[in-house]
Amino acid sequence: MAEEKKTPQLDELEKGPWPSFVTEIKRAAKKNPAAEDLLGLMERSYEDRTGHWKHGGIVGVRGYGGGVIGRYTDLPEEFPHLKEFHTMRVNQPSGWFYTSDSLREICDIWEKHGSGLTNFHGSTGDIILLGMKTGELQPTFDELSDAGYDLGGSGSDLRSPSCCVGPARCEYACYDTLDMCYDLTNEFQDELHRPMWPYKFKIKMSGCANDCVAAIARADCSVIGTWRDTIIIDPEEVKKYAASGMNIQRMVCDKCPPRALEYDAEKQELTVNPEDCTRCMHCINMMPRAIQPGKERGATILLGGKATIVKSAFMSWVIVPFMKMEPPYDEFKDLIRRIWDWWDENGKTRERIGELIYRVGMTTFLKEVGLPAAPQMVFRPRANPYVFWQPEDFAEHK
């Protein structure tokens, strides 16, 4: 290997208590010339204060349109091992659960074919294999496939669905997020691997309204666990919290947004007014031993979430207040297919579903995908009378 190159700026980022990505690139650089070149290129970026990766480039594996992000440096003469330095997205298991053997298998494959650098995980949730030559894409995919892995989404397709830890470890989970994530990912393999839509589409599943996978902010379709009936309070456990010194009035009742909880400090009794509860999770978070979600569990379906580009950031909004979430998830699958068909028909290039609904109107969307309007869909009704009346509206009053 060539004489070790100096990286004075990056070396500064090996100091301090937080684990260092520079140390990690250096570890990979001992075994792989592309990782070594990456150190040099990063140091150059730190000097120039700019990126040195060229725009796009279409590369991939046979049979798929997505799963690989083409990447080429703009300094190929100086960093020849980065001339091609593509990313492969590998679809993660639900909830990011692994055995050490399963991870080592990925490492062994990756060491043979690429830089040895990874992201655990990418923003969408995939395992990211960072940096390989074009000729290595197919062999890497072949070996991953033999080991039971498949590629994730990229481009204008369904991105790899992701979910919270769910019933595997969380008492708050109102439906089986891991199973639904696995089921949907398998059901929609064609949509995931072959980009055919106006733009990307993300589905994220959170088991409760704490929303640990940020579904409401980050997913076009957010499936957030909830319940229809009433929270369940265990009076004995309430007394134990009181005995432990918790200020139940201040920390629980006063912070309940609709003030649905009442606490009798003398009797150490907590009661809920069920009609007032919005199921926000605060009281359950504060007193997990004493309060649990109700028994009639399912999920709220929200649509339209996305980051800022292009028409501002959107948070998903309610399109179905409550849906039972049980295998085989037919009601959800049927709905999401109707939504995709409508979006595919009407969306412009690079227009996310939320932007399309904003452009053509929520009432049009509801009508065309066949969803009934519900007051839970809005914070408050419109303040203007500019309704787009339809012929059938007049028939009603004749």
Next chain:
Amino acid sequence: MAKLDIGPPDYKKNLPPVITKNYGQWKYHDYVKPGVLRHVAKSGDVLYSIRAGSPRLVSNDFIRDICDMADMYCNGYLRFTSRNNIEFLTDDEAMIEPLIAACEAKGLPVGGTGHSLSNIVHTQGWVHCHTPATDASGIVKAVMDDLFEYFKTDDLPARLRVALACCLNMCGAVHCSDIAILGVHRTVPVIDHEIIRKGTEIPTLVASCPTGAIRPDPKNKSVVIRDESCMYCGNCYTMSPGMQIMDPENDGIAILVGGKVSNARSLPMFSRLVIPFLPNNPPRWPETVEAVRNIVETWIRHARDGERVGEWIERIGWERFFTLADIPFSDKCIDDYIFSRETFRTTAAFKY
């Protein structure tokens, strides 16, 4: 030859036996100490999760290291969190302390649970992105070094979620974070007409501009930009490499605060822009590190128990936030994009 469409591996094969046995039957959880969660099942079984920070960008050797630790202390079972922390999973209480010692010996800090600063979710930056306005991993490292104490302890007023995205695309979805560190471009793209002529679909490029600032220039077989309409989002650059948006002299960082995704107590909230620009100052971005620390410390000083950054600011009012944090209010903090009106104060009731 790979089999197509086999889907991801079955997560059920990766679950430790205590989870398989108690799947969906958990009763409650609590915090043993910072970085250690205890989940108790209805059966009485107990699961400990030991959470450790990771730089996310890691080598094969790093993965093998944590696999060895999982083998030694957890029968090989581990997972990752949505904020890129590692979680070692064991039902054996006796393994907690040796595992923590092993983590710390490897330089992996244990923490990030409860009312703490968790790991900073971030994008690729100069490591692998083609449109970055700043680096990602380097700033995250510098900020986490500085705020390290808040990862290791859990007595903040509430959870603290920091995120970084290296350009306005916001792949890191920083828009609902307590504190968002955001790479921003500030200058109009420089057009390379040769590249546009060679391989750009001009109608698609024109349509990509959210403000209609790009117009076709048929004579030149290229496009022109109406400079005053451009807000530097870089959407055009994604459509064509001929619209060079990166500008080393003028790119930098903006800070947004007060977002959250959880529905608990208050509604999910967007982060709001409070510092429009800080310079790119590698390798350790001291201005950004200081700005983030200042916001965190101001929040700690003034927030009530249980208040997220955004909940605290919404209670005291944004005008008070600028005073308390000693951040100058800039006209650039006032929205002039498409959903601006809802941010204008339509009341005569406010503070000084």
